Amino acid sequence: MIARVLEKSGSPVNTRETMPYLFLSDGKEVPGQVWGFNIGLVVLGIAWGVWACFSALGYDLVWENVWHYRSNMIQGFFTTIAITLVSLVLSLVIGLFFGLAQRSRVIMLRILCRVYIEVVRGTPLLVQVLIFFYVVAHAAGIDNRFFVGVCIMSVFSGAYMAEIVRSGIESIAPSQLETARSLGFTQVQTYRYIVFPQVISRILPPLTGQVASLIKDSSLLSIISIREFTMAAREVNATTFSTLESYIPLAIGYLLITLPISFITSRMEKRYKHAA
Amino acid sequence: MQLKIENLTRNFNGQKALDNLSISLTNVTSLVLIGPSGSGKTTLLRVLAGLETPDAGTIRINQRPLLFDEASLHSHRKRIGVVFQGYNLFPHLSAEENIVLPLTKVHGLTREEAMARAHTLLSRFALTGHKDKKPAQLSGGQQQRIALCRTAALKPEVMLLDEPTSALDPEFTTEVLDLVHGLQKEGIELIMVTHEMGFAASAADHVIFMDQGRILANGRPEEIFKNNPNTRINAFISKVLKY
Ligand SMILES: Nc1ncnc2c1ncn2[C@@H]1O[C@H](COP(=O)(O)OP(=O)(O)O)[C@@H](O)[C@H]1O
Ligand SMILES: [Mg+2]
Numbered sequence A: 001m002i003a004r005v006l007e008k009s010g011s012p013v014n015t016r017e018t019m020p021y022l023f024l025s026d027g028k029e030v031p032g033q034v035w036g037f038n039i040g041l042v043v044l045g046i047a048w049g050v051w052a053c054f055s056a057l058g059y060d061l062v063w064e065n066v067w068h069y070r071s072n073m074i075q076g077f078f079t080t081i082a083i084t085l086v087s088l089v090l091s092l093v094i095g096l097f098f099g100l101a102q103r104s105r106v107i108m109l110r111i112l113c114r115v116y117i118e119v120v121r122g123t124p125l126l127v128q129v130l131i132f133f134y135v136v137a138h139a140a141g142i143d144n145r146f147f148v149g150v151c152i153m154s155v156f157s158g159a160y161m162a163e164i165v166r167s168g169i170e171s172i173a174p175s176q177l178e179t180a181r182s183l184g185f186t187q188v189q190t191y192r193y194i195v196f197p198q199v200i201s202r203i204l205p206p207l208t209g210q211v212a213s214l215i216k217d218s219s220l221l222s223i224i225s226i227r228e229f230t231m232a233a234r235e236v237n238a239t240t241f242s243t244l245e246s247y248i249p250l251a252i253g254y255l256l257i258t259l260p261i262s263f264i265t266s267r268m269e270k271r272y273k274h275a276a
Numbered sequence B: 001m002q003l004k005i006e007n008l009t010r011n012f013n014g015q016k017a018l019d020n021l022s023i024s025l026t027n028v029t030s031l032v033l034i035g036p037s038g039s040g041k042t043t044l045l046r047v048l049a050g051l052e053t054p055d056a057g058t059i060r061i062n063q064r065p066l067l068f069d070e071a072s073l074h075s076h077r078k079r080i081g082v083v084f085q086g087y088n089l090f091p092h093l094s095a096e097e098n099i100v101l102p103l104t105k106v107h108g109l110t111r112e113e114a115m116a117r118a119h120t121l122l123s124r125f126a127l128t129g130h131k132d133k134k135p136a137q138l139s140g141g142q143q144q145r146i147a148l149c150r151t152a153a154l155k156p157e158v159m160l161l162d163e164p165t166s167a168l169d170p171e172f173t174t175e176v177l178d179l180v181h182g183l184q185k186e187g188i189e190l191i192m193v194t195h196e197m198g199f200a201a202s203a204a205d206h207v208i209f210m211d212q213g214r215i216l217a218n219g220r221p222e223e224i225f226k227n228n229p230n231t232r233i234n235a236f237i238s239k240v241l242k243y
Helices: A001-006 A031-055 A063-070 A069-101 A106-123 A125-140 A145-171 A174-182 A187-224 A230-239 A244-276 B041-050 B070-079 B094-107 B111-126 B140-153 B170-185 B197-203 B221-225 B231-241
Strands: B003-012 B015-025 B032-033 B056-061 B080-083 B158-162 B190-193 B207-210 B213-221
Touching: A063 A069, A063 A230, A063 A244, A069 A106, A069 A187, A069 A244, A106 A145, A106 B056, A125 A145, A125 A187, A145 A187, A174 A187, A187 A230, A187 B094, A230 A244, B003 B041, B015 B041, B015 B056, B015 B213, B032 B041, B032 B197, B041 B056, B041 B111, B041 B158, B056 B140, B056 B213, B056 B221, B070 B080, B080 B140, B094 B111, B094 B158, B111 B140, B140 B158, B140 B221, B170 B190, B197 B221, B197 B231, B207 B221, B207 B231, B213 B221, B213 B231
Parallel strands: B032 B190, B032 B207, B080 B158, B158 B190
Antiparallel strands: B003 B015, B003 B056, B207 B213
C-alpha cells in the first residue's frame, strides 16, 4: 500500500528496500535474518497471548506436585512410542494387503476391502476403541491391554494406509503395466520391479504424515485405561489436582515426536517432487 | 517370417474390430500395415503380441500356432517384441536400466551379458551419451529410440511396432525411422503400423491395407501405392500424402 502510494508520487520504490524486514515475501528467496526476525515476532505474539490467558485465569503454575510423578509421565511417553511403533509395523502390513487386495480378481475380497476401509474411515475412533474393547477383545478373550491397544490402532491406521497404497498404485499409468506385460514380466515381477519402486517414493510422504496421526490418535486409548502418555497425564492430574501442570508437558511431549516427523515429511515431499 | 491368419475375429461391444480376417504370407521380412483410423490395425498387432485374445480364429507365426492360455501367452510374449506409439520407458529407471531389466529378470541373462548387449546397441545407434539419463531427461525421439533398443536387445523373433513415430514431434520422426531402418539391416524382422507412407514404400517388402477389420488389399509396396485400382485405397493414400 505504502509502496504503491510512493510509486504514484513519482519515484519508483522497491518494496524490498523500503521494508526489508516486514511481512511480505515476494516469491524470491527469503534471507535468513528476515526469517529470524519474523519468527521472533510470531513467538513474541504467541507468548503474549499465552501470558494474557494465564493472567486472566489468575492461576499460578506449581510444578512440584507434578514433578513428583514425573516417572509415570515418562513411562507413559515411552508406552505411547512403543504402541505407535508396533502399530506402525502392523498397520503397514494391513495397509499393503488391503491396498493390493482391492485390485484382486477375487470379487469378495474386493468387497471386503471396501467395507473395512469405509467402516473404519467413516466412524469415530472413539467408537471403534469402545466396540473393539468391549465386544471383540472380550469375545476373543484378549486381556492384555497393551495388545488390545496395538490391535485397535493397527486396524484403524491400516485402513488409511490401505487408501494411501491404493492411490499410489493407481497413480502408475496403465500403459506401464501393459509395457511390462508385453516385455514378458509376470504379474509378481511387474509389481516388484516396476510398480513398487515408483509407488514407495510417491507414498512415503503421506505415510509419514499418517504416522504422526497414529501417535496423536493413540491418546484415545486412555479411555480404556491403557497407561499410555495421555492416561499417565490424566492420572497425575487426578492425584495432584494440577490440571495445567499435567497437560502442558503432555502437549510438549506429543510435539517432541510429531514435529520431527512433519519436518521429515516436508523434506521428503520436496525431494520426491524433484525425483518424480 | 511366415504368417498365417485364419478367420480372425475380435468384437468390442458388438463392434467388429477384426472381422473374419485371413491372410497367408511367407518370406516376408518387413510387413507394414496401413489403413484408416479405427480399421483394426492396433487390435491385430495386440493379438499378434499376445496382449489381446480374439473371439475366433487361428494364428501361426513361423509354423508355431499361437495358443491363448496364459502360460503359452507368457512364453509367446517373451519371443515377440513390441513398441507402442506412446512413451514406453519406465520412468524410474535410466535408459540403460530400462534395457537391462527385462534381459536379466525375464530372459535370465547375467548382469554383465545384459550390460554388454545394451552397450552394443546404444553405441551402434549413437545413444551411449544418454545411457544414464532418466526418461524425463530425454526428448521424445530419444525415448522412443531407447524403447526400440530395449526391444531389439531381447532378440525377438518378430518385432511389432504400432505407429512408433505418431506420438512424437515431427522433428523426431526421421531419427526414429532411421533406427528402425538400422534394425532391419541387422536382420530383425518386423510388422509395423505406420502413416509414414514414404517409409512404408521404401522399407516394406509387403504392405497390408486394412479397412473395417478386414484386409482390403495386400501386396508389394509398389502394387499398393502406385496406381491402385481400388478407389478407397487411392483416396486414403492421396489424403495421407496431401501435405
Ligand atoms: N479396448 C477396446 N475397447 C473397446 N473398443 C475398442 C478397443 N480397442 C479397439 N476398439 C475399437 O476397435 C476398433 C479398431 O480399433 P483399433 O484396432 O485401435 O484401430 P486402428 O489401430 O486401426 O486405429 C475401433 O472402432 C475401436 O474403437
Ligand atoms: Mg491404432
